[in-house]
Amino acid sequence: MTILTVGSVAYDEIITPFDRRERALGGSATYFALAAQHFANVNLVAVIGDDFNLADRELLANHQIDLTGLEQVPGKCFFWKGEYLANWNDRITHDTQLNVFEHFKPKIPDSYRDNEIVFLGNIHPTLQLDVLNQMTQPRVVALDTMNLWIKETRTDLLETLKHVDCLLINDSEAAMLSGHRHLIEAARTIADMGPKTLCIKQGEHGALLIRGDRIFTAPAYPLCKVIDPTGAGDSFAGGFIGYLAANPDDSFENLKKAVIYGSVMGSFTVESFSIDRLASISQADIEDRYHAFVEITHFHG
Amino acid sequence: MTILTVGSVAYDEIITPFDRRERALGGSATYFALAAQHFANVNLVAVIGDDFNLADRELLANHQIDLTGLEQVPGKCFFWKGEYLANWNDRITHDTQLNVFEHFKPKIPDSYRDNEIVFLGNIHPTLQLDVLNQMTQPRVVALDTMNLWIKETRTDLLETLKHVDCLLINDSEAAMLSGHRHLIEAARTIADMGPKTLCIKQGEHGALLIRGDRIFTAPAYPLCKVIDPTGAGDSFAGGFIGYLAANPDDSFENLKKAVIYGSVMGSFTVESFSIDRLASISQADIEDRYHAFVEITHFHG
Numbered sequence: 001m002t003i004l005t006v007g008s009v010a011y012d013e014i015i016t017p018f019d020r021r022e023r024a025l026g027g028s029a030t031y032f033a034l035a036a037q038h039f040a041n042v043n044l045v046a047v048i049g050d051d052f053n054l055a056d057r058e059l060l061a062n063h064q065i066d067l068t069g070l071e072q073v074p075g076k077c078f079f080w081k082g083e084y085l086a087n088w089n090d091r092i093t094h095d096t097q098l099n100v101f102e103h104f105k106p107k108i109p110d111s112y113r114d115n116e117i118v119f120l121g122n123i124h125p126t127l128q129l130d131v132l133n134q135m136t137q138p139r140v141v142a143l144d145t146m147n148l149w150i151k152e153t154r155t156d157l158l159e160t161l162k163h164v165d166c167l168l169i170n171d172s173e174a175a176m177l178s179g180h181r182h183l184i185e186a187a188r189t190i191a192d193m194g195p196k197t198l199c200i201k202q203g204e205h206g207a208l209l210i211r212g213d214r215i216f217t218a219p220a221y222p223l224c225k226v227i228d229p230t231g232a233g234d235s236f237a238g239g240f241i242g243y244l245a246a247n248p249d250d251s252f253e254n255l256k257k258a259v260i261y262g263s264v265m266g267s268f269t270v271e272s273f274s275i276d277r278l279a280s281i282s283q284a285d286i287e288d289r290y291h292a293f294v295e296i297t298h299f300h301g
Numbered sequence: 302m303t304i305l306t307v308g309s310v311a312y313d314e315i316i317t318p319f320d321r322r323e324r325a326l327g328g329s330a331t332y333f334a335l336a337a338q339h340f341a342n343v344n345l346v347a348v349i350g351d352d353f354n355l356a357d358r359e360l361l362a363n364h365q366i367d368l369t370g371l372e373q374v375p376g377k378c379f380f381w382k383g384e385y386l387a388n389w390n391d392r393i394t395h396d397t398q399l400n401v402f403e404h405f406k407p408k409i410p411d412s413y414r415d416n417e418i419v420f421l422g423n424i425h426p427t428l429q430l431d432v433l434n435q436m437t438q439p440r441v442v443a444l445d446t447m448n449l450w451i452k453e454t455r456t457d458l459l460e461t462l463k464h465v466d467c468l469l470i471n472d473s474e475a476a477m478l479s480g481h482r483h484l485i486e487a488a489r490t491i492a493d494m495g496p497k498t499l500c501i502k503q504g505e506h507g508a509l510l511i512r513g514d515r516i517f518t519a520p521a522y523p524l525c526k527v528i529d530p531t532g533a534g535d536s537f538a539g540g541f542i543g544y545l546a547a548n549p550d551d552s553f554e555n556l557k558k559a560v561i562y563g564s565v566m567g568s569f570t571v572e573s574f575s576i577d578r579l580a581s582i583s584q585a586d587i588e589d590r591y592h593a594f595v596e597i598t599h600f601h602g
Contacts, residue, residue, distance in 0.1 A: 086482070219520070256600040256601075299558055300558060
């Protein structure tokens with residue numbers, strides 16, 4: 001199955017407790033696509049400015065990501081400057097420049113309209129719905145969002161969520177959206193809004209999957225060194241959705257494996273700045289780490 | 302095998318976002334012993350004041366906890382007043398009265414000296430070493446501590462740790478003790494101090510076990526309602542050490558199961574105020590929840 005994804009392609013300036021990087025290729029759709037392409041065909045819908053490096057376009061193309069939907073317009077790429085503090089949990093945004101993203105209206109190429117899986121990255125919920133309305137009849141629709149949209153555009157988001165099968169957010173966003181701090185209650189409320197499957201991204205604490213009365217938890221991979229956490233959640237989404245696209249099976253058991261592949265892809269991303277590690281891993285690296293997850297989580301029942 | 306444990310037996314005043322309870326039976330040794338007695342014989346060493354309720358003594362005795370080492374002296378029991386904020390993660394201590402605990406010098410009854418497993422609850426490291434010096438030759442020594450002792454009595458703690466096999470602490474304490482934020486590096490440094498096994502308690506995020514190059518992660522049990530988190534970590538320790546006492550096998554596989562039993566016992570404790578739920582569960586409740594842990598963590602390798 002082919003995945004259509006919409007989101008940001010950006011340049012980041014990243015400061016960590018140990019190092020910094022300027023003009024690092026980033027954006028939610030970049031990480032998502034580079035992770036998902038290990039599993040399935042990925043069609044990318046995003047906007048870039050005329051400052052986008054040819055080398056970065058080639059990097060994406062060389063990873064078999066279809067760029068027909070990557071619109072280039074005059075202006076500068078989306079820019080984010082962030083800093084991670086010594087505890088790695090707190091992140092300060094120093095600067096956000098929407099640039100070409102400000103007037104982004106996703107146009108879905110005809111060749112993308114019958115894609116079976118749609119991943120709506122974290123953009124305005126009305127744009128997410130616009131994308132969905134241009135699709136023929138996707139088999140699975142998944143959506144990521146953030147506190148800004150939950151707070152400022154709640155009505156729009158609730159409208160979009162009616163058409164969504166699977167919601168991927170973090171725990172504070174799940175609490176904000178549902179009004180419940182406890183995730184099982186949150187999942188019940190969110191299921192009534194539309195998404196029957198809730199995948200809670202918990203960063204260094206892993207991920208939680210809830211569908212109906214079934215629950216599954218996955219840890220984050222315990223790493224010796226974290227270099228740059230940027231994009232870990234988007235890479236998780238890419239592994240998760242990518243696996244589901246390659247293995248179209250609605251069983252909860254299949255969803256569990258998708259969560260582990262999500263955790264695998266997120267774990268690679270934090271091992272380097274930007275997309276460096278994510279863009280250089282092999283299929284064997286992915287399978288090795290999947291088996292490492294078996295090792296660190298399984299016990300005799 | 303029989304477990305000797307030393308720690309506090311206390312009365313707590315607990316305020317949660319939804320309710321409050323005064324003069325609730327608490328203390329680290331109370332929770333530990335009530336959890337561990339489901340698995341093995343428990344000998345309790347602690348001090349209480351003359352205000353200790355006869356009903357509470359009977360409750361402990363009725364759970365087959367040996368109270369020969371429970372010393373009663375004039376004065377009041379250790380008292381703690383704490384409040385949990387709406388996010389449940391932040392806890393404010395309103396009052397701590399050491400009372401009879403201030404001059405506590407643990408005296409190990411002769412009948413306890415050859416106990417095979419020693420759990421040194423969170424008290425001054427010099428007192429922990431005093432207890433150890435009174436024991437014949439325990440097979441396994443486990444220790445809990447806290448930021449106060451790591452900061453204020455580091456030299457004493459390092460001396461005590463030389464004699465410890467297994468350290469149970471939370472992640473910020475592991476970072477403080479080792480100087481490493483990343484837990485794998487922290488575990489290596491702590492192994493050099495003495496404890497070859499490190500069990501990191503992460504509250505609502507579960508637990509992490511590290512020994513040498515082996516790692517295991519366990520989630521917390523996803524609960525619909527949290528009533529009172531007090532004692533969850535001590536109950537975890539009781540389940541963990543209790544299981545090891547009942548199943549004396551040094552394999553990592555066995556340690557993994559101990560971690561799950563720890564998580565099981567911690568999960569019961571938070572379902573009620575004080576020891577109410579922990580003191581009323583059956584062996585079948587424990588096994589049912591163990592199997593629920595299998596369900597929420599296992600996936601096809």
